[in-house]
Amino acid sequence: xxxxxxxxxxxxxxxxxxxxxxxxxxxxxxxxxxxxxxxxxxxxxxxxxxxxxxxxxxxxxxxxxxxxxxxxxxxxxxxxxxxxxxxxxxxxxxxxxxxxxxxxxxxxxxxxxxxxxxxxxxxxxxxxxxxxxxxxxxxxxxxxxxxxxxxxxxxxxxxxxxxxxxxxxxxxxxxxxxxxxxxxxxxxxxxxxxxxxxxxxxxxxxxxxxxxxxxxxxxxxxxxxxxxxxxxxxxxxxxxxxx
Amino acid sequence: xxxxxxxxxxxxxxxxxxxxxxxxxxxxxxxxxxxxxxxxxxxxxxxxxxxxxxxxxxxxxxxxxxxxxxxxxxxxxxxxxxxxxxxxxxxxxxxxxxxxxxxxxxxxxxxxxxxxxxxxxxxxxxxxxxxxxxxxxxxxxxxxxxxxxxxxxxxxxxxxxxxxxxxxxxxxxxxxxxxxxxxxxxxxxxxxxxxxxxxxxxxxxxxxxxxxxxxxxxxxxxxxxxxxxxxxxxxxxxxxxxxxxxxx
Numbered sequence: 001x002x003x004x005x006x007x008x009x010x011x012x013x014x015x016x017x018x019x020x021x022x023x024x025x026x027x028x029x030x031x032x033x034x035x036x037x038x039x040x041x042x043x044x045x046x047x048x049x050x051x052x053x054x055x056x057x058x059x060x061x062x063x064x065x066x067x068x069x070x071x072x073x074x075x076x077x078x079x080x081x082x083x084x085x086x087x088x089x090x091x092x093x094x095x096x097x098x099x100x101x102x103x104x105x106x107x108x109x110x111x112x113x114x115x116x117x118x119x120x121x122x123x124x125x126x127x128x129x130x131x132x133x134x135x136x137x138x139x140x141x142x143x144x145x146x147x148x149x150x151x152x153x154x155x156x157x158x159x160x161x162x163x164x165x166x167x168x169x170x171x172x173x174x175x176x177x178x179x180x181x182x183x184x185x186x187x188x189x190x191x192x193x194x195x196x197x198x199x200x201x202x203x204x205x206x207x208x209x210x211x212x213x214x215x216x217x218x219x220x221x222x223x224x225x226x227x228x229x230x231x232x233x234x235x236x237x238x239x240x241x242x243x
Numbered sequence: 244x245x246x247x248x249x250x251x252x253x254x255x256x257x258x259x260x261x262x263x264x265x266x267x268x269x270x271x272x273x274x275x276x277x278x279x280x281x282x283x284x285x286x287x288x289x290x291x292x293x294x295x296x297x298x299x300x301x302x303x304x305x306x307x308x309x310x311x312x313x314x315x316x317x318x319x320x321x322x323x324x325x326x327x328x329x330x331x332x333x334x335x336x337x338x339x340x341x342x343x344x345x346x347x348x349x350x351x352x353x354x355x356x357x358x359x360x361x362x363x364x365x366x367x368x369x370x371x372x373x374x375x376x377x378x379x380x381x382x383x384x385x386x387x388x389x390x391x392x393x394x395x396x397x398x399x400x401x402x403x404x405x406x407x408x409x410x411x412x413x414x415x416x417x418x419x420x421x422x423x424x425x426x427x428x429x430x431x432x433x434x435x436x437x438x439x440x441x442x443x444x445x446x447x448x449x450x451x452x453x454x455x456x457x458x459x460x461x462x463x464x465x466x467x468x469x470x471x472x473x474x475x476x477x478x479x480x481x482x483x484x485x486x487x488x489x490x491x
Contacts (some may be wrong), residue, residue: 082411092397
């Protein structure tokens, strides 16, 4: 896959329009953050990108080969409680028996390898999210969708999960789309940040960050970036949380 | 804790048998034989009589009717839970099925299809089916669609998705249907045998009834309760524990 052009003219639920005239491009290796107030249709957008929601006016144009493989880390982990950690990851793979080494590698990456035979109910919330992340990476996606995967986690757990997301992204050529309402998080991780308006959602500002975070040596002071950005573009302030 | 509850069970059982023995001793009547007499009668029927054959014949009917009721009930319940139109169409029939007395269905089956084995099994299955369908329908309605979305996004193949995402959510409902089904079915099978078969536990009970042979009736009852209890504790409960082991 070389990329995907997303064009959504309109997405409505009954009378209420949730997304209008939203266009952007996802290229390989992109790390895009989407920031916007809650209720801005961010999750709806991810549902469209993941193929769960096909009832909209617009198109997803895949560039270079057929539809790419999309995987999704939902806001809640959505693990099957009756399957072990390993079985949860195997569930989504086309041939798990051949790729045992790959599963082991992922479970080690997200530091859950020693709990591979545990059931989700025996894990903490942070651990469950890590399993969900490993599951999403297991299918080697072209595009990885992350729907506020760090919300409701305590600060150190969120920080370590952020590092894991970055590491997985650097190691495997997936494009990542991270939806969040946390400006600092968006600026710290992404190479491009799209700011969405209050519903119906459309892009009101686009911030390209240099140099790319794909270089592990790049350090960013998200707080300082956020302050500067808000001075320059005060209109994005509406509904964005600064933590 | 577990041992404590087992203790309680055995204690209660012992007290029950003791009271039974005392009551039988005081009454000195043929209508209430003591536990020892019943055990002797059980042994006699087992060695000399038809107890084993009767139980096998009855169990065969129980298994057939149970399988039939579960299969049809699951399919109907699934369709009703999944498709509102089918639910609307079949809901009236289901309520009717739940409320028609078992005896009426048995009589109708015998009258319409004759006093044959198939009619007997069908009558029992028809009695049980609506209960299975209702339970499964509730299960399907309670399915977590967010988990189904996981299967959809990751394009999990249909069979794997059914086995790993769909069915585990239905297991508690299926187990409830199976356990309540077993206890209901064996009771109805005895009535069916009493009314229109010439073998099985129900037929034997009818014979003993005609001779007012309460000891044999209690011996047969005890034997059959033990068999059903064994099925419950050796098959159903371990199966349920296995299917819900992730909860512990």
